[in-house]
Amino acid sequence: MSKRQPRIEEVSRIAGVSASTVSRFFNNPGVVADETARRIREAIDQVGYVPNLNAGSLASSRSRIIAVLVPDIAQSIFNDTVEAMIEELTAHGNSVMISLTGSDNSLLDRQIDAALSRRVDAIILTGVVTDAATRARLKNHATAVIETWALPDDPIQIAIGFSHFAVGEATARFVRERGYRRPHLVVPQSSRAIERANGFTAAWTARGDEAPTAQPVSSPSHFGQGRLAFRGLADMDPRPDVVVCGSDWIAQGLIVEANAAGIRVPDTLAVMGFGNLRLAGDMRPTITSIDIDGHQIARETIRALQRKAAGEVLPPRLPVDFRIIARESA
Structure with missing residues (x-):
């Protein structure tokens, strides 16, 4: 029975x-x-x-499912933001569907189709959709779409994030104020990291200084890239006095390799990261990094979904804060 x-x-x-x-x-x-x-x-x-949540969703035309699309979760700078977002979303009675789009967004279209077919209430993207056809399709769909971690000029619906170009400019000012004169950039080949590098270069050369040297690396970034980046410094003349890394993972690998070679950080070589991951404060020396308020992104995303559901007209771009956390490495 x-x-x-x-x-x-x-x-x-x-x-x-x-x-x-x-x-x-x-x-x-x-x-x-x-x-x-x-x-x-x-x-x-x-x-x-x-x-029986299906009954409620049929009556209200809401599934209470939110799709969160991220490039990857292994060694990802998005992890803290996504964790905070899931905590906030579930606290408000939603279920969260996490999908991986790949570091090059190769799976993005497939994951968007999967989300739309499940009639999700919203799609939250950690980044900006660059494909014109995909952007047009999402703009014409009734599902709420929020792009996070960036502020594009023309959001699909709503963008909640920050200017990566402005981060690069602020980093260049910080490096100059610290007295460094020969910066070297280690740049993952993602649109966000390239934009930060462009901002740094623009701010650095605005006063007549030569453009910083740069080394491209694959995306997503990882520990080993920092070790290889350090080895590449040996062939540079003159050698840089500060290396600005596209992630804390790269900065960590570079510092470990410098220590192994007897190079003192920051006395001989200063190092900066990006993302302010937990490892940045656990390393020795601790890593100077750019902190993005992931919890603020999560809160603003929840608030935007609530306001949109209530029929409010929201501004298309909602900026969040970033700050430089000065530690021992630079």
């Missing part, structure tokens, strides 16, 4: 609230008072109730 499924009315009776309050708890936990939410959770655990 099949077991009887617990009903929402049993939860509401045990919790001492109406069935509609229990329904609100599942759809949007944040609107239910803390004490009421506690009683509802205890009642759910007691009877083993599992809500």
Whole structure:
């Protein structure tokens, strides 16, 4: 014999609230008072109730599924942002579908089609869609689309992020103020890292200085690239006094290799990273890095989805903060 499924009315009776309050708890936990939410959770655990979210989504035309598309999750600078975003989204009653698009976005179209076919409420992208046909398709679709980690001039719908060019400019000013005069850039071949390098070069040459030397590396970046980048410095004359890396992973590898060669960082060679990953504060020396407020991106994304669902007209570009975290390496 099949077991009887617990009903929402049993939860509401045990919790001492109406069935509609229990329904609100599942759809949007944040609107239910803390004490009421506690009683509802205890009642759910007691009877083993599992809500039928399909019924609610059919009635409201909302799936409460959010697709988050990221290039990769191994050694990714997006991890903290995505983790914060998932925490915020699930706290507001959503389910999150994470899809990997590949470092070169080779799987982007396939993952977008998969998300749209599941009638997701929103697609959140960690980056900017550059393919014109894909952008046009998303612009013409009713699904909310939010591009994060960048501020394109013409967002698909809403962009929540920062200017990578401005990050490069700020990094160049920081390097100059620290007294370094021979910068070298290690640049992953992604549009975002290239834009930061362009910003650095523009700010550096604006006062008549020669353009910094640069070494391209593949994307996504990883520890080994830093080790190879350090070995390449031996052939440079004059050698740089500061290396600006496209990620903290590269900076870590470069510092490890410098230490092994007896080169003191930053006394002989200064190093900067990007992303302010947890390893940046754990290294010795600690790594000077660019911090992006991933939690602010997550909060602004949630707020934008809520405002859009309420019918508000939002500005297409919502900037978030970045800052340079000065540590021992530069």
